[in-house]
Amino acid sequence: MAAKQLNARAKGQRKLYSGQRQRDATVGKTSLVQVLKNDQCPKTYTMTVGADLVVKSIHIPQTSDVVELYIHDCAGKEMFIDQIDEYIKQPSLVCLVYDVTNEVSLASCEKWLQKVRSQKPEISVLVTLIANKSDLTESRVVSQKEGQAFAEKNNMKYFECSAKDSKCVEAAFGTLANSFHHTYLEKTEFFKSLHA
Amino acid sequence: MFDVALGSACSDISVSTSFDDAHPPENIIDGKPDTFWATTGLFPQEFVLSFSSPVAISNIHIYTYNLKNIMVMRSTEHEAGAFKMLTKKELERTSGSLQSQLIEVPKATVAQHLRFIIESAYDHFVAVYRVSVDGSQIQE
Ligand SMILES: Nc1nc2c(ncn2[C@@H]2O[C@H](COP(=O)(O)OP(=O)(O)OP(=O)(O)O)[C@@H](O)[C@H]2O)c(=O)[nH]1
Ligand SMILES: [Mg+2]
Numbered sequence: 001m002a003a004k005q006l007n008a009r010a011k012g013q014r015k016l017y018s019g020q021r022q023r024d025a026t027v028g029k030t031s032l033v034q035v036l037k038n039d040q041c042p043k044t045y046t047m048t049v050g051a052d053l054v055v056k057s058i059h060i061p062q063t064s065d066v067v068e069l070y071i072h073d074c075a076g077k078e079m080f081i082d083q084i085d086e087y088i089k090q091p092s093l094v095c096l097v098y099d100v101t102n103e104v105s106l107a108s109c110e111k112w113l114q115k116v117r118s119q120k121p122e123i124s125v126l127v128t129l130i131a132n133k134s135d136l137t138e139s140r141v142v143s144q145k146e147g148q149a150f151a152e153k154n155n156m157k158y159f160e161c162s163a164k165d166s167k168c169v170e171a172a173f174g175t176l177a178n179s180f181h182h183t184y185l186e187k188t189e190f191f192k193s194l195h196a
Numbered sequence: 197m198f199d200v201a202l203g204s205a206c207s208d209i210s211v212s213t214s215f216d217d218a219h220p221p222e223n224i225i226d227g228k229p230d231t232f233w234a235t236t237g238l239f240p241q242e243f244v245l246s247f248s249s250p251v252a253i254s255n256i257h258i259y260t261y262n263l264k265n266i267m268v269m270r271s272t273e274h275e276a277g278a279f280k281m282l283t284k285k286e287l288e289r290t291s292g293s294l295q296s297q298l299i300e301v302p303k304a305t306v307a308q309h310l311r312f313i314i315e316s317a318y319d320h321f322v323a324v325y326r327v328s329v330d331g332s333q334i335q336e
Contacts, residue, residue: 070238092237092320122289123319180237184321188219188234191323194294195230196259 026076027099028132031163033073036173041163048075058177067177069093090120093176094127096156098147101139106150113154126179128157130172135162200251201225201329209233210276210309211244224324232261232323235314242313244276245327250308253331256299258312261323263287263295265315270307279311289318294325306334 031041033054051074058067094116098105109129116125129151131142144160151158159172201207202225212221214236221243223231235241250272258266265286269279282305287295310329314322 067237090239090316180320184234184236187319187321188216188323191219191232191234191261192230194261194292194323194325196294196296196325 027097027102027105028163029076029097030073032097032130032132032161032169032172033071035163035166035169036071039166041166047077048073050075056173058174060178060181063181065181067181069173069177090123091116091125093180094125095130095172095176096127097130097132098142099133100131100142100147100160101133101136103141106142106147110150110154113156126157126176126183127154128159128172128176129154131158131160132163134160134167135165199328200247200253200331200333201245201327202227206248206333208246208248209243210246211242211311213241213243219323224327227326229259229325232325235317235322235324237320239317240313240315241322242311243324245310245312245329246276247308247333250306250334251329251331252334253301253305253307253310253329254303255301255330256310257326257328257330258295258297258299259325259327260287260295260297261290261325262317262319263314263322263324264289264317266297267313267315268299269311269313270305271309271311272306274308276309276311279309282307282310 026045030046030048030052033052035041037054037056051072054071054073056069056071058069059065060067096109096112098109113127116127129147131144131147134140147160148158157175159168159175161168161172163169207225209221209224212233214234215221216234216236219232219234221233224233224243225245233243256268265284267284268282270282271277271279282301283299285297285299287297312324312327
């Protein structure tokens with residue numbers, strides 16, 4: 001999967017690695033990831049082929065810990081699905097993205113959710129739902145209520161974002177990183193109750 | 197025959213892919229049953245157990261949690277490198293008690309470094325509580 005650091009002995013700092021995946025054509029996955037990484041939304045559309053890896057370190061508030069997100073920005077186009085399968089085998093976190101001006105893109109989030117949850121049902125994976133392009137109020141067809149209801153029904157956190165206006169992008173990914181960190185603390189706390 | 201992995205002058209975890217101050221890799225060989233090394237996300241993860249001089253190994257015992265597939269390699273070089281495959285194991289999932297896995301090795305297996313690669317797991321994080329190695333130091 002993602003690259004790893006041999007001899008990763010950064011003292012005093014806890015680094016967590018979490019892979020995560022993004023989905024569906026032209027909804028703005030690459031734009032969101034670029035805003036997160038470079039604070040800049042790409043001006044022109046380039047179709048993602050296969051999956052691009054973007055690494056982003058997120059500091060966890062009130063700790064000296066860092067969660068390093070290995071984000072696999074997957075191609076949305078169906079034709080690349082075989083290349084993506086590899087990446088969705090064992091994700092740590094999943095971020096589903098739809099476009100609020102495109103009804104079909106929300107429906108396909110449901111499809112992707114099933115796929116993700118059926119891979120390794122024994123491992124619980126935190127999934128968030130991003131309603132992107134919230135700046136396009138005129139052409140919007142999926143309401144906030146509809147998106148939220150879908151998220152709630154499927155136990156996902158919901159974020160309304162705009163890559164164009166850099167709105168809510170950090171909050172969405174920050175929440176993912178925080179949850180992963182929280183899970184780590186919880187699990188290691190449990191590990192402490194066991195012994196050889 | 198004795199546990200040559202016990203963290204003393206003669207053994208050390210020389211490489212590890214995760215490091216959390218609270219659960220450092222040294223915990224694998226500190227001889228305490230309740231301390232562990234935690235992996236901090238993503239797989240594969242690995243650590244290398246190094247001896248100060250070559251050791252003749254008869255078996256290896258690992259105590260873990262959430263581990264699924266592990267591969268063990270050995271190196272006879274002074275500097276860790278040129279690892280050769282020793283064995284692969286798939287462990288059963290346990291809940292609430294540790295996985296205890298004996299890893300038998302061919303007779304007269306010699307190694308100065310043992311590399312443990314955790315290829316997959318039953319959860320996002322794995323804990324390695326202890327690795328004990330039955331063997332004896334080879335007098336050079
Ligand atoms: N108005 C508006 N346009 C956006 C927003 N985010 C992305 N876009 C535009 O939507 C188009 C597709 O964006 P990408 O980020 O490449 O979409 P993608 O989901 O990565 O597409 P694939 O890689 O083909 O799956 C581009 O023309 C972007 O400029 C947004 O928040 N608001
Ligand atoms: Mg893209």
